[in-house]
Amino acid sequence: MTVALAPGVVLGPARWWHLADVQRLEADLFGPTAWSVETFWGELAAPGRTYLVALEGEGVVGYAGLALSGADADVQTIGVARSAQGRGLGRALLRALLAAARAGGATHVLLEVRADNEPAQALYRSEGFEQIARRARYYQPGGVDALVLRARL
Numbered sequence: 242m243t244v245a246l247a248p249g250v251v252l253g254p255a256r257w258w259h260l261a262d263v264q265r266l267e268a269d270l271f272g273p274t275a276w277s278v279e280t281f282w283g284e285l286a287a288p289g290r291t292y293l294v295a296l297e298g299e300g301v302v303g304y305a306g307l308a309l310s311g312a313d314a315d316v317q318t319i320g321v322a323r324s325a326q327g328r329g330l331g332r333a334l335l336r337a338l339l340a341a342a343r344a345g346g347a348t349h350v351l352l353e354v355r356a357d358n359e360p361a362q363a364l365y366r367s368e369g370f371e372q373i374a375r376r377a378r379y380y381q382p383g384g385v386d387a388l389v390l391r392a393r394l
Contacts, residue, residue: 250297250325251295252334252337255292255294255304257282259304260278260281263301263304266302267281269322273383274380274382289310290317291345292304293305293334295333301322302330303334304318305320309342309346312346312347312348313347314347314349314350319334331364336368347394349393350392353388354388354390356385356387356388362390370390374389375387
């Protein structure tokens with residue numbers, strides 16, 4: 242199933258042929274903490290996972306992943322190309338993950354976000370997430386704290 246997000250952008254399931262583009266985007270966005278292509282392969286193959294891509298033309302401009310296990314769901318990752326930020330793609334990807342969590346029977350969704358990433362925190366708060374914990378020096382290298390957020394579905 243694909244969904245139109247904006248003119249020329251569609252949201253659909255991630256497939257193996259998207260992973261090299263997803264990993265390149267991940268490396269640009271997250272630098273030394275970026276997942277490897279092997280990590281993405283493992284995630285895509287794991288049970289209880291939902292991975293989505295936002296495509297503009299044939300290029301990946303966003304991606305997101307969710308792990309679902311009964312009542313628990315965890316946002317694994319969300320990324321939007323710098324050139325596509327500010328167009329609502331991150332919100333659309335997050336909402337699609339929340340819908341997948343609901344459809345899978347989850348009662349709440351958890352995620353970690355960098356304490357220095359105010360734009361992402363604002364997005365998550367606007368979608369009903371609340372901080373429930375802080376993990377000191379979680380993101381390495383750099384030693385940046387992670388905020389643990391939860392949304393009830």
